Amino acid sequence: MKPTATKLFAAALACxxxxxxxxxxxxxxxxxxxxxxxxxxxxxGTMYRNGVKLAMNEINxxxxxxxxxxxxSEMDTQSQPAVAKAMTIKAIDDGVSAIFGPVFSGSILVSxxxxxxxxxxxxxxxxxxxxxxxxxxxxxxxxxxxxxxxPKVANYLANDLKVKSVAxxxxxxxxxxxxxxxxxxxxxxxxxxxxxxxxxxxxxxxFSSTVLRAKQANADAVFAYLNEEESARLxxxxxxxxxxxxxxxxxxxxxxxxxxxxxxxxxxxxxHVGLTAEAPTASIQAFAQKFEKEFKTKxxxxxxxxxxxxxVYKAAVEKAKSTDGKAxxxxxxxxxxSAKQFPGVLMDVCFDDKGDIDRESFLVEVKEGKxxxxxxxxxxxxx
Amino acid sequence: MTDFFQLLISGIATGSIYxxxxxxxxxxxxxxxxxxxAQGEFVMxxxxxxxxxxxxxxxxxxxxxVAVAISVLVLGAGFKRLVVDPMRGSGVVAxxxxxxxxxxxxxxxxxxxxxAEPHPFPSVFSEEVFKLAGVTISYSDVGALVFAGLMVxxxxxxxxxxxxxxxxxxxxxxxxxxxxLGINVKRMILYTFGINAILVAVTALLITPTYLAKFDMGxxxxxxxxxxxxxxxxxxxxxxxxGGVLVGVLENLAGAYLxxxxxxxxxxxxxxxxxxxxxxGLLGTPQERKV
Numbered sequence: 001m002k003p004t005a006t007k008l009f010a011a012a013l014a015c016x017x018x019x020x021x022x023x024x025x026x027x028x029x030x031x032x033x034x035x036x037x038x039x040x041x042x043x044x045g046t047m048y049r050n051g052v053k054l055a056m057n058e059i060n061x062x063x064x065x066x067x068x069x070x071x072x073s074e075m076d077t078q079s080q081p082a083v084a085k086a087m088t089i090k091a092i093d094d095g096v097s098a099i100f101g102p103v104f105s106g107s108i109l110v111s112x113x114x115x116x117x118x119x120x121x122x123x124x125x126x127x128x129x130x131x132x133x134x135x136x137x138x139x140x141x142x143x144x145x146x147x148x149x150x151p152k153v154a155n156y157l158a159n160d161l162k163v164k165s166v167a168x169x170x171x172x173x174x175x176x177x178x179x180x181x182x183x184x185x186x187x188x189x190x191x192x193x194x195x196x197x198x199x200x201x202x203x204x205x206x207f208s209s210t211v212l213r214a215k216q217a218n219a220d221a222v223f224a225y226l227n228e229e230e231s232a233r234l235x236x237x238x239x240x241x242x243x244x245x246x247x248x249x250x251x252x253x254x255x256x257x258x259x260x261x262x263x264x265x266x267x268x269x270x271x272h273v274g275l276t277a278e279a280p281t282a283s284i285q286a287f288a289q290k291f292e293k294e295f296k297t298k299x300x301x302x303x304x305x306x307x308x309x310x311x312v313y314k315a316a317v318e319k320a321k322s323t324d325g326k327a328x329x330x331x332x333x334x335x336x337x338s339a340k341q342f343p344g345v346l347m348d349v350c351f352d353d354k355g356d357i358d359r360e361s362f363l364v365e366v367k368e369g370k371x372x373x374x375x376x377x378x379x380x381x382x383x
Numbered sequence: 384m385t386d387f388f389q390l391l392i393s394g395i396a397t398g399s400i401y402x403x404x405x406x407x408x409x410x411x412x413x414x415x416x417x418x419x420x421a422q423g424e425f426v427m428x429x430x431x432x433x434x435x436x437x438x439x440x441x442x443x444x445x446x447x448x449v450a451v452a453i454s455v456l457v458l459g460a461g462f463k464r465l466v467v468d469p470m471r472g473s474g475v476v477a478x479x480x481x482x483x484x485x486x487x488x489x490x491x492x493x494x495x496x497x498x499a500e501p502h503p504f505p506s507v508f509s510e511e512v513f514k515l516a517g518v519t520i521s522y523s524d525v526g527a528l529v530f531a532g533l534m535v536x537x538x539x540x541x542x543x544x545x546x547x548x549x550x551x552x553x554x555x556x557x558x559x560x561x562x563x564l565g566i567n568v569k570r571m572i573l574y575t576f577g578i579n580a581i582l583v584a585v586t587a588l589l590i591t592p593t594y595l596a597k598f599d600m601g602x603x604x605x606x607x608x609x610x611x612x613x614x615x616x617x618x619x620x621x622x623x624x625x626g627g628v629l630v631g632v633l634e635n636l637a638g639a640y641l642x643x644x645x646x647x648x649x650x651x652x653x654x655x656x657x658x659x660x661x662x663x664g665l666l667g668t669p670q671e672r673k674v
Contacts, residue, residue: 038499046500172644201644205594205603208393209638209646212386216639229501229595236593241389242512242519261503261595264510 028071029064029323031056031313032091034111035101039079040202043228043257044103044302048125049074050295051306052100055344065314066321077102081110088114088122096120097323098313103302105131106174112139119325121316121332123309125302127251128178132354138329140312140355142305143251144274146182148358148380152272153223153250154186156363161246163220167196169210169234171226176200179225179250195219200230207237214243221246224253228300232261239265246270254364254371255300263369270365270374275301275308278371279362283339283346304346311344312337350379385517390635396524398631399531403586404608405615405623406535407579412617413555414575417467417478421486422583423605425462427598429454429584430591431493434502443505451584459580463573486601494598501595507588527589534585535624538578542620551575610650614657616667625665629653 033052036045056072064070075091077084084107091099092114098121102108105128115122116136123140124131129147132139157163166187170180176199184194196217200210211234214222224234224247231253238247249271252258256277259266277288277299287307291299299307313328315337320327336350349359363375404422411417419425429450436446466485470478508526512519542548553561554571562568586604594600611630615622630650638646663669 038494042499043501046498199642199644201647203603204643204647206397206634206638206646207643208397209390209635210643212390212639213643216386229597232501232503232595233593236510239510240512240521240523242514242521257500261501263503 028069029098029317030071030073030094030096031098031100032087032094032096033072033074033100034077034084034087034091035074036079036104036107037074037076039077040227040229041077041079041102041104041107044125045077045079045101047257047300047302048101048103048306048309050291051299051303051308052310053306054291054294055307055310058344059310059314065317065323077104077107077111079104079107081107084108084111085114087111092118092120097325098123098328100306100309100313101125103305104173104175105178108139109134109174112136115139119329121313121325121328123313125305125309126175128174129182130174130178132356136355137333138325140309140329140332140351141357142309142312143301143357144361145356146179146250148356149250149272149274149361150179150182150186152361152363152377153183153248154190154192156270156272157187157221157223157248158190158192160363161221161248163192163246165193165195165217165219165221166248167198167214167217167219167222168194169198169200169214169222169224169226171202171230172199173202173227175227176225183223183225183250193219200226200234202227202230204230205233207234208241210234211237211241211243214238215241219245221248224249226252228252228255228257229261231255231258232266235262235265235269251275251301254366255302256298256371257300259366259369259371260298266366267368268366271363272361272377273301273364273371274359274361275304276362276364276371276373277301277304278364278373279347280373280376281347283343287346308345308349311342311346312349315342315345348379350381386639387636388516388518389520390639391632392518392520392528393524394632394635395628396528396531396631397635398611398628399528399535399624400586400590400627401604401607401611401630402624402627403531403534403582403589404604405611405627406538406620407582408608408612409615409617409620409623410575410579410582412612413620414551414572415463415467415471416475418475418482419462419579420479420482420605420609421489421601422608423601423603424486424489425454425458425580425583425601426586426590426604427493427596427601428458428489428587430504430587430596430600431497433587433591434497434504434596437505443507447507447584447588450587451581454580454584455577457580458583459577460573462580463576467576486605490598490601497598499598501597501600504591504596506592523592530585530589534582538582538620541578547571547574607650610654613664614650614653616664618668619664619666622664622666 075087084102088111103125105126108124108126170176251273316328316331320331358379432450433446509522512521550566551571611626615626634649637649
């Protein structure tokens, strides 16, 4: 029987379809970095970007994710929430399977509604407590929620430093306000008086009056919760005005970039960090060396967050055996990833049903321009 | 009371740095009818020039000397020849627009070459502090105050006590009369641009340890200097000094006794008040316009 023209055409279409399907299987996985690459959050955004970049280069060099290469695009939020939202929409229009960033809490709070609508997993370095409280099933943190980090700082203030009063200096954005609310609540629970509650503006360059107000409060210690540049300027001014009481912070103020910018003024600062390149963990030490070799600068916690996010995405895709956003999100919720099984995640980590994470953390002090880990704290919840 | 004195000293130190940048505004206006809205970026560029010098192994003082030389060449003579001179005759607005464009261009140029991240900058003075009558004073504040004071004093002496300075003032007051008196007007204008280039390099040296070297570090200093120049009187160099110190001190006092959030608004409020009450500035004189 001779094949008719119609049958031939149908067969050709079927072949073309099969070929297209094969081709799409081998297609690269598109992901986007929507980060603060200019503006007030440049330091945080650039570190995070470099962390993701390093991880994705390694992943691609090792064959990609499920045999597919990862294509990473970068978009600058200019540290502005409105731009972050626009860039997230652009990334979704480009057909990405995952979004990394923004880091700033105020930006992710606005942009994550778009990734949620598109059912795309969105990793963030934001720490504001209200982020995961929004009930977005596609949002995943790469660092502690402030509500988890601040109790550790308050314990340190109460039990180790035995302070009775604290002057709180915070940055007036979502990150700072969230941290300020969380620490004041925790200090109150431990009967530590808040002697002064001082806000600083994003981009503020002169901290002389801020420091003077903190000094006037005559508290036993200062708790500072600001972004990197402002932290460095505050430390310089505290030293310039001869402040000699403990300066305590949570993660940012003891970061590598702050130490670099503040110079000797950072010495003596102490507190709690969720992530540090100085952690006494072989995997983190190896990461820190690779990062420094690649980017000629030390990684801070944001660099680790980026690296971790990329590898945790890989682990989730492999677990879900799909890049489908819903499947990847389901693979992350209420799941733990061990560093032994997934070395790129660097430390054993667990996600809860809200996208918050839990893992070990550290108490540190800055000595001679270097972060020194003084204690390793266990995860809050054992699984 | 000790707090007040501490705020006063620190405010005068910061204000004297604003004053130097403001002085540049007034000098260029008087000598060449130029309002330079890239003045903040003119402060930023020598800071990066010094960073490059330091990265190349030069000590800070030598990097500063090199930065001053580059600044005089590029931000003085180069700016005059390539931007201001071709615009002369097109009116003030054309020059303003050109300097606004230059400001954006310079920022983009540095951002592309040196990233948008802030960079640490060494302090030329010791970071130690000492106590005087209960007031904690830093050597860096004293250093900035003395350095800026000497610069302004030297400039005043140059303008008032030397023939060149008087010739420069004559050019500022009336170009045609100065030319008729045999003064080399072009050279005097070039000197003014050169002085501005030195002022911005010194400002960069003093302010960058606090501001940190960043492509947009000039935004704040440029704006404050502009307000200071208007407050003091755009056509009076002593006015720039007064305006700078006023802004520095009042910012500090408002930050400490009201709230730090109002601090950046102080210059703007003062600026508006002066514009409404004395439009020529505190020490400025009314200027006649030819119709």
